[in-house]
Amino acid sequence: MRPLRSPWVMSLLVNLMSGYLALTYLTLRWTREGQQIATDVQARALAGRSGVILALWHSRVPVGPATWPQGADKPEIRVLVSQSRDGEFIARVIARLGLPSIRGSSLKKTDTAKNKGGEQAFRDMVKWVKDGGAMAITPDGPRGPVEVLQKGAVALARVSGAPVLFVGVAMKPCLRLGTWDRTIIPLPFARAAMVWDGPATAGRDDDPDALAEAWGERLSAVSRRAETLVGEMDGAPPPSS
Structure with missing residues (x-):
């Protein structure tokens, strides 16, 4: 986003977005399914340093x-956030909302750790999770394909030994941006739904490709279920290019 190149504009937009989201969260009317799944895993994490x-x-x-x-x-x-300028905006917004980030992106063959910080971010995530922390990831980001789970999520689960929770979120009404993934922006007093699935684990002998496909299906399934709960029937992702 070109406006984010200006530090002044960046600061203004961060303040506006974080303030808007904080107030909007207070007005959302939530329906939750599978919340006990998350509660149980959180309790085990606190008790066992896992x-x-x-x-x-x-x-x-x-x-x-x-x-x-x-x-x-x-x-x-x-929260894992890319080192792009858009990622900087996201990191600042969620920090205002109480969520610190680990910065980095999944490495591809043409990337370097120096530019993307992927290797260091992975090490930081493994250490954080092994020490008993929670790590939020968007496994199809930051560049897609939309709703295709990349193997980095499987690798993190395998190396750290931590369980994975899948959460689908939807709301109606909401705004959908014209981005590659049709990012949703909540609107005040919207109906909102949160659906949980898991936990899932990755063993060292498991096929990472098969796990990535299966986990992607589970994550899309809870997303579609959340959309059904709020009556948002057009929430399916656009076709991948």
Whole structure:
């Protein structure tokens, strides 16, 4: 986003967006399914120093902070955010909402760790989760394809040994941006739904491709279920290019 190149504009937009989201969260009318799944995993994480990985699709980033209540009775959470300029905006907004980030992106063959910080981010996430923290990831971000779970999520679960929770979030009415993933922006007093599935684990002998496909299907399933609960029937992702 070109306006984000200006530090002054960046600061203004961060203040506006974080303030808007904080107030909007207070007005959402939630329906929750499977909440006990998350509660049980949170309790085990606190009792056994075993962290947890939270997965939601990239299009749900603006409502991500509402999926993990903060408090002394909850594992502390960090969010993986890319090192792009858009990522900087997201990181500043969610920090205002109480969620610190780990910065980095999934490495591809043409990337370097110096530019993307992917290798260091992965090490930081593994350490955080092994120490008992919670890690939120958007496994189809930051560049897609939309709702295609990348193997980095499987690798994090395998190396850390932490369980993965899948959370689908939807709301109606909402705004959908013209981005690659049709990011949703909540509107005040909207009907909202949060649906949980899991926990899932990755063994060292499991096929990462098969797990990525299966986990992606589970994450899309809870997303579609959340959309059904609020009556949003057009929430399916656009075709991948």
